Amino acid sequence: MTAPTDTTGKGPSDYRKLEESVTLSPVANPSGLGQSEELLTINMGPHHPATHGVLRLLVTLDGEIVRDLRPLIGYLHTGIEKTCEDKPYWKVVPLVERMDYLAYYFNAMAYVHSVEELVGIEVPKRAQYLRVIHMELNRIMSHLFWFGTSCLDIGAMSLLWYSLRERETILDLFESASGQRVHTRYFQIGGVIEDIPGGGWVDRCRAFVKELPTRVAQFRDLIYANEIALQRLKGVGIVDSQRLLDLGVTGPLLRASGVEWDLRKAQPYSSYDDFEFGVPLGAVGDNFDRMAVRLAEMEESAKIIEQALDGLPEGPVIVDDRKVALPPRHELATSMEALIHHFKLVTEGFRVAPGERYSAIEGPRGELGCFVKADGSSKPARVHIRDSSFVNLQAIADMCRGGYIADLIATLAMLDPILGGIDR
């Protein structure tokens, strides 16, 4: 750059001298005024377009580099666990569903599975397969929503509309089966509340899972060729797998760093061992691997659903024990006993002998565990959901230290935190 010509004849002004004294030297003297570097702590959230929900972050910055990060949560705390202690066992299901609000079938399954193991209820095979189908559809739906909003965060906005479109098909299936798109109260203690409708539900589901791999391939085509997205994701946010294990991280985050741990394979529940599916793993553990693992998981879920639809057995959809599950509606007109059972279950619920149980399932974000403590009455004494996002959030500081703010946004998107589960 040539020096500007001096037209005043007075020589360089003080300002010009100051300007020319500034060099691109390291951080120690950024403004050329002799000031030392300073750390700035700013507050992101809880109302922020890029935090997924009401998450507040205190970010300590050195220029644009994140030196430290502290998440502050509790802005969505709803006291669900305390409310659960006030309700009979079957009334807890809709409350627990609303915790991790993208994975409602999983929340319900974690709780219902815990109670079934505590009481010792055997769920019929058809109900197990139906549960698997719905859970895997929910997994695909959750990953689609995550994908759309994450791409919105990193700037590839059009993918939001594409993934929401796919989601609508799944929500239509949920609505046909249970009457509600979201928070369906479909899983009950002992099985599912109702059989899937005839008249094409299975065909529509099959058509959807047949088309899903092409859609995922289209998503990959769009993102993997987007240079900006790749720059924002590759090599960013790497934490080594031992540190992740120490922090208790599970799910796609752990699998992206190469640890093969999936509760559906390791400790199968609800007939998952009847199905053949792969567990996608990442190599490096950066944001790109996290995205790739979740996209691949959608395809694996489609395989599981197809196998489940092919092998769907006939039979009851809820356990026969009338002390635990409601009798079918048509019997109430003819059988006095059924009426009494129905009355007892709806007004008081069933009693569970004192005991406690923790059992975990594989949710879309990791290990979703439920601890149920019974004290002999018809209401649980303690219901605690070990939410995967709550534990995964502890890794955000390690993932973001040393990166830029822009990387913080991308990493937060890839972490997939759901504040409903974090705050409960």
Added chain:
Amino acid sequence: MPDPTGLELLAGGLRARLGDDAVVGTAHSNDYGSIEIQPQHISAALALLRDEGYRFLSSVHGADEYPHEPRLAVHYELLDMNRPDRVAIKLRVPVDAPHVESVAPSWPTADHQEREIYDLFGVVFDGHPDLRRILMPEDYEGHPQRRDFPLGGEPVLFTHHEAEGLHYAE
């Protein structure tokens, strides 16, 4: 999920290293085993179980065993990824002296989870790097998840109540 004999062997191992009175009891039902220990031995017990292979701490959560004393219970769910196997460790502290040694320095996953137990139950974890409320507002008084804490809530007032002169705060 160790079978009953496996659980007793684990408990025996803990007794051998930590003393006979360290283990209060064991419970096993339907493939789920839990060992109750005295609160002061928690770090040592978890370290011993880590040597046994249970290297992943799944969950740290609390419960209030009102009206049985000591009331406040803390549960630690451990997972062995290689076998795979789960076991639970439980301890109980009274309300008037609710101090437990924090395991967060050696098990980083317990950081937020112990803060949650402190916030909702009032169990103080000594040695925790940053013990503050996590879910409730910082200046909240009381520990909501305790059984004797009221559930709270609003009476739902409809418009015709307003016409009768009733307002929310009455």
Added chain:
Amino acid sequence: MEVTRTPVGATPADAAADLKIRQYDAQRMLRGDMSDEELEEYVRSRVLTTTLDQALTWARSNAIFPATFGLACCAIEMITLVGSRLDIARIGSEAMRASPRQADLLILSGRVSIKMAPIIRRIYDQMLEPKWTIAMGACSSSMGVFNNYAIVPADKFLPVDVHVPGCPPRPEAVMYGVLKLRDQIQQKPDLGWRARYDAGSTIEVLGTEGVPNGGGSITTTRTHVGPGRPAPAPTPEIAPGLVLPPTATPSA
């Protein structure tokens, strides 16, 4: 006066002739060659007259910018509203503004916890008049499924124009609520319910004066509340430690 209507582009020749006539009329008008009656006719057929009020409400109601404010499960259905099946952009809410200064509409989608309520109030105060609120879902309107110590209904701390029931409400239901709000804006530019319920504008007060319990370090806000409404008294059943809104004093 007879108004003759010709179908648009009846034949290409007619349309061309029509255009030529209009151009010729325009030239005459600009040159000042039109007589008074012709000029009046010219203006009447081309200019839409209205009151300023109506024009403003038409503009406001057809371009309501929602603030991106998702709290919980209802936020998922609100984002589905932005999706292509029920496109909220076709009623004008294309741009969801992140900054409250640029937003008109606050859709409270989800449960409002006691920790979040002062923050929502602060965001609401930062929005510029005219502003509206939709309480989406059962939780924000009236505690919803959870009636406990941790959440608060939205009516307690900010004026709500439209309540949309549901848990969560279908996107169609939210759309209906937004359209109802639009009708409200168009028919009543001076929303009458605010006068009835003394829910006038709000002002932001930084600091702790007038707040019971000292208020701590939370900034508080005051609402213009009309006289004659009894101040809420703290009741012992409410959980301890809950900071209640300050006693409302109407200020100038």
